[in-house]
Amino acid sequence: MSVLLARQDTAGPSSHDRHWRAGTVQAVSPPGTADLGPGYLEPGLLPVDLIGEAYARMVPEFGAAALSYGENRGALPFREAVADRATALDGTPCAAENILVTAGSSHALHLLGTALAAPGQQVLVERTGYDFGRAVLRDCGLVLREVATDADGIVPEALDEALRTAAGQVAFVVLTPTFHNPTGTVMPLRRRLAVLEVAARHQVLLVEDDAYAELDLDGTGVPPSLASLAGQRGVVRLRTISKVLGPGLRLGWLQADRTVVDRLASRGLLVSGGSANHTCSLAVATLLRDGGFDRHLDWLRSRLRDRRDALHGAVTEHLRGTVEVRRPQGGFFLWLEAAQPEPVLLAAARECGVVVAAGSRFGRTGTPAVRLSYSFNSPSLLRAAAARLAAAWKGTS
Ligand SMILES: Cc1ncc(COP(=O)(O)O)c(C=O)c1O
Known part of the structure; x- marks a missing residue:
């Protein structure tokens, strides 16, 4: 059995x-x-x-390639598996070139905070939101400004006002539309579309922190991700394995427009060290492939x-x-x-x-x-x- x-x-x-x-x-x-x-x-x-079984199967399959520096964007078997999964679950085509492997969402926030923002720039966050994510962004020298939220998530009018008064000083906006930490809120479709409209008008990048995306406990479904609604333009979606397989694996990925993926993959951290958590990503790829x-x-x-x-x-x-x-x-x-x-x-x-x-x-x-x-x-x-x-x-x- x-x-x-x-x-x-x-x-x-x-x-x-x-x-x-x-x-x-x-x-x-x-x-x-x-x-x-x-x-x-x-x-x-x-x-x-x-996880033990996945490593036991993966090591003989990938051999020395599992122990080398991984391709800077992440190993193709993993990126293909998560891209296919995003396409199937979210209904909008996503390809391996839209995926960058990270050491979890915390690492992704740090990459974004250093590669796409300059110290002293502002990042807009939800009035109530994931606390340790804010700490990562502050470590990057960024100034956080809270935007009002209500029972449906971030308030579009408040976002509009914050972006207007910031006069181009905002590097990006971070929000969690699905199974929010700490409130559990799911942002309805109409609100998602309104938030995307405001962001597009101000030409500001949205960072969709989607750590709990796969934990729909009632199976009643959630609206499509912001990334999917935007056809991946102007949104970076952060995913992590921490909440479903375990945070010790330190494995996640981000989904974005190819130009953003390429820009992040050329950072010294990845050029020097290769993909974050390469070996682990190959083990998890076997589980994504075989149904485990x-x-x-x-x-x-x-x-x-x-x-x-x-x-x-x-x-x-x-x-x-x-x-x-x-x-x-x-x-x-x-x-x-x-x-x-x-x-x-x-x-x-x-x-x-x-x-x-x-x-x-x-x-x-x-x-x-x-x-x-x-x-x-x-x-x-x-x-x-x-x-x-x-x-x-x-x-x-
Ligand atoms: C909304 C949110 N984002 C990110 C994280 C951290 O994810 P990771 O373990 O992938 O760094 C958490 C963990 O609590 C979270 O709740």
Whole structure:
């Protein structure tokens, strides 16, 4: 029986977490806490055996070519596989020449921030958005300006105004239209078209950070990506394997107009070191080719769906009237807005042993808010954590 069929709630017999400890992984939850902070998969959802098998098949197939410097844009077998996937899923032709392999979206942001912007230039970001991405852009010497958002994402009129007042000083705009981190929002088609119209009028590049694109948990579908709607012109779409196979693989890619891909591929970093994460990209290419990736994705979506439903169900049951929450269609996160000030929410959560992410980490929020992640715990633990939080927060209102 294949590993994928055999496993129940874990990624297989090798998915032990013996080495999940400080000094090896980036962060370890405090003992005894329910950690709803991490924006990544719990150990049992990481496909350890699948990746082991992929490397075992890939190394004999590619031999020495797997261990050499990779072609600067990334190895063709991987770029072809992800381009074909984009064409099939997004409905707009995408070719290998539109793909540049990166060491994840963080690396892609850094490449864009150094290759397509000059220190001191502005980058427009959503008022509430992915915090560590902002840190990468600041490291590039860029000045970040927040643009208003509402329940549908970035507000086109606010974007228009920000671009008008910046008078050509904006290098690019970064936004996450699908399964937004931290709010879970999906930008409707009409809003996507309005945002594209504003960007085209100001001739400003949009960077579509699409880290959660494949995590539609209900299978009800999402509008086409900005990149697809724009026929890839004026949009750079960032993709990553981190949220579906594991962030330790440090593998992602960007999808863009060929001239942008060529410009980025000529940067010293890639000319000197070759493609980011060449060996790993060949291993993942075998999974994209033989269906292993899709089988894993189906399995992962169903596990995440159980976790989303457990957490959302428990929050609505225990915290009705105390918080505002929407059921996200996909991604990893529940965004809770509350009446009590954020420090009060955080202190009460800490006292009851539940770790949450402060809303203010992600920019200005308007209303006090926290982000709860359902990707890092089992459904039963998520339910128990929500009950604990409810008791703690009710005591503060
Ligand atoms: C919206 C968004 N972009 C990018 C990243 C980072 O991706 P990567 O691991 O590929 O660097 C994350 C991870 O949390 C994210 O939520």
